[in-house]
Amino acid sequence: MKIGVVGLGYIGSVTSVALAEAGYEVIGVDIDESKVKALSAGEPPIYEPGLKEMLVKNVKRLEFSVDYNKLSEVDLIFVIVPTPNKDGKIYLKYVDDVVENIKKVNKNAIVIIKSTVLPGTASNLMQKTGMIIVSNPEFTKEGSAIDDTLKPDRVVIGGNNKNAIEKVKKIWEFTKSPIIETTNENAEMIKYASNSFLAVKVSYINEIANLCEKVPNCDVEVVARGMGLDKRIAPYFLKVGIGFGGSCFPKDTMAFISFARDLNESLSIIESAVSVNKSRILRIVSLLEDKFKDVETTTKIGVLGLTFKANTDDTRESQSIKLVESLLSKGFKVNAYDPMAKVKLDNINLFSSSEECIDNSDAIVIATEWPEFKDLNIKNKFVIDMRRMLSLNSDPNLKIVGYYG
Ligand code: UDX
Numbered sequence: 509m510k511i512g513v514v515g516l517g518y519i520g521s522v523t524s525v526a527l528a529e530a531g532y533e534v535i536g537v538d539i540d541e542s543k544v545k546a547l548s549a550g551e552p553p554i555y556e557p558g559l560k561e562m563l564v565k566n567v568k569r570l571e572f573s574v575d576y577n578k579l580s581e582v583d584l585i586f587v588i589v590p591t592p593n594k595d596g597k598i599y600l601k602y603v604d605d606v607v608e609n610i611k612k613v614n615k616n617a618i619v620i621i622k623s624t625v626l627p628g629t630a631s632n633l634m635q636k637t638g639m640i641i642v643s644n645p646e647f648t649k650e651g652s653a654i655d656d657t658l659k660p661d662r663v664v665i666g667g668n669n670k671n672a673i674e675k676v677k678k679i680w681e682f683t684k685s686p687i688i689e690t691t692n693e694n695a696e697m698i699k700y701a702s703n704s705f706l707a708v709k710v711s712y713i714n715e716i717a718n719l720c721e722k723v724p725n726c727d728v729e730v731v732a733r734g735m736g737l738d739k740r741i742a743p744y745f746l747k748v749g750i751g752f753g754g755s756c757f758p759k760d761t762m763a764f765i766s767f768a769r770d771l772n773e774s775l776s777i778i779e780s781a782v783s784v785n786k787s788r789i790l791r792i793v794s795l796l797e798d799k800f801k802d803v804e805t806t807t808k809i810g811v812l813g814l815t816f817k818a819n820t821d822d823t824r825e826s827q828s829i830k831l832v833e834s835l836l837s838k839g840f841k842v843n844a845y846d847p848m849a850k851v852k853l854d855n856i857n858l859f860s861s862s863e864e865c866i867d868n869s870d871a872i873v874i875a876t877e878w879p880e881f882k883d884l885n886i887k888n889k890f891v892i893d894m895r896r897m898l899s900l901n902s903d904p905n906l907k908i909v910g911y912y913g
Contacts, residue, residue, distance in 0.1 A: 510582050512534075512578075512610075514587050515589035515606070518554050520536065520589075528562075528570045529566055530682045537576055554822070559653070579613050583617060584618050584679065585620065587619060587620065587622060590623070591623050591763075604633070607637055611637055618641075618672045619639050620642045626764075627767070628693060630666070640672045642666065642669070642672050642676045644664065651817065659684075661686075662686045663686070663688070664688045668691065668692065700767075703756055707785070709746060711780070711784035713728065713745075714748055718791070732746040750792075750828065751827045752816075753827045758785075789827060792831060807870045809873060811873050811875050812872060813828055815876050818876055826876075829853070832844065832856060843859060845861060845864070862884060870889065875895070877897060883898060884897070886898075
C-alpha cells in the first residue's frame with residue numbers, strides 16, 4: 509500500500525519513516541525544498557533519537573517531493589502541517605491550503621488529518637471541500653517519537669465514512685494498540701482534552717512542589733512517587749520542573765481555552781494550569797532577586813539547558829528561553845549552555861560546556877533535564893535545580909526547588 513504524507517516537519521517526518529518501517533511505501537510532500545532535499549539525502553530536519561537510522565534503513569520505501577502531483581495515485585493522504593496560534597486563536601490556513609491542494613490533484617483521496625485541530629474542524633472542511641476526511645490525532649512525545657508512533661497507547665480514528673475508517677484502521681493495525689473508532693469531533697476533542705490534562709498534571713505537581721518547599725522534611729519527589737503508585741493517578745507527568753513548554757502544550761491549551769470561551773464555557777482548571785506555568789519563571793527570578801538584591805546588574809546567572817526538555821534540539825516555547833528573557837529584562841547578565849539547542853539569543857554568553865558556564869557564573873539555574881547535568885559538581889554557587897538533577901545535600905547555597913528541609 510502507498511501512503512501520502514503532506515508536511516514533513518517533526519511529526520510528518522517521524523510518521524513517514526515509521527510507516528515505511530512498518531512496510532508501507534510512503535510519498536512525503538512539503539513545500540519546503542530544503543526539507544525535501546535533506547530527507548531525500550537521509551538527513552531528518554530535526555534531531556530525534558533513532559530517526560536518522562530508521563530513515564536510512566527504509567530509504568527504498570520513502571520518496572520525498574515538493575510536487576503535489578505525486579499524490580494523484582495515492583488513496584490515503586495524511587495532513588501533518590502546523591496549526592499555530594494567531595492572536596490567541598488557532599490558525600488553520602496551512603491545513604485548509606493543503607486540503608485544497610490535495611483536492612486539485614486527487615479529489616477522491618481519503619484525507620487523514622493528524623494536525624491538531626479543534627473539534628468541528630474536519631466536519632467544516634468536509635462541507636467546504638466535499639472531500640472525505642478522517643481525524644487521526646497523534647500523541648507523540650519528542651524524544652520518544654518513533655516508539656510512540658510504532659507502539660502508541662491508543663490509536664484514535666474519527667470519521668463518518670465507514671469505508672474510510674476501515675482503511676485508516678488497516679494502516680495502524682500493525683501497532684496492535686487499542687483502536688478507538690468514533691466521530692471526527694470526538695477524535696479532535698480527545699487530543700485537546702488529553703494534552704490539556706497532561707499540562708494540568710504538570711502544573712499540579714509544580715504547585716505541590718511550592719508547598720513542599722515551605723514544609724520542613726517535605727520532598728515533592730517522594731510525594732509524587734507516593735501519589736503515582738495509585739493506579740488512578742499514575743506516575744507519569746508528575747515530575748517537578750520548570751514548567752511545560754514545547755510546540756504543543758502551550759499552544760493547545762491556549763487554543764482550547766479560547767475555543768471554550770467562544771462557546772460561552774470556561775476551562776478554568778486549564779486556565780489555572782497555564783497561569784501556574786507562567787508563575788514558574790517569576791518564582792525563579794524572584795529567588796535570584798532576593799539573593800542578589802544589591803548586585804543584580806553585575807550578577808551573572810548561568811542557565812543550564814535551553815531546550816524545552818531533554819533529548820531534543822527543540823527550543824519552541826521553551827521555559828528556559830522565557831527565563832533567559834525575563835532575567836535579561838531584570839538587568840541580570842546571562843550565561844547559558846545547552847548540548848543540543850541551535851538557538852541564537854542576543855545579549856547572552858553561550859558556552860560550549862557546562863563547566864565553563866558554571867565557572868563564569870555567580871548563580872546557576874538547571875533548566876533542562878539533560879542527563880549530563882546529573883550530579884554536576886558545583887562548588888560555592890547559588891544553585892536553583894528546577895529539574896532535581898542534583899542529589900540532596902546540606903550545602904546551604906543549593907536551592908533545590910521543591911525541597912526544603
Ligand atoms: C506533548 C504530548 O505529550 C504529546 O502527546 C503531544 O502529541 C505533543 O505534545 P511533547 O511536546 O514532545 O509532547 O513533550 P512532553 O514530553 O509531553 O512534555 C511537555 C512539557 O512538559 C515539557 O516541557 C516537559 O519538560 C514538561 N514536563 C513533562 C514536566 O515538567 N514534567 C513532567 O512530568 C512531564
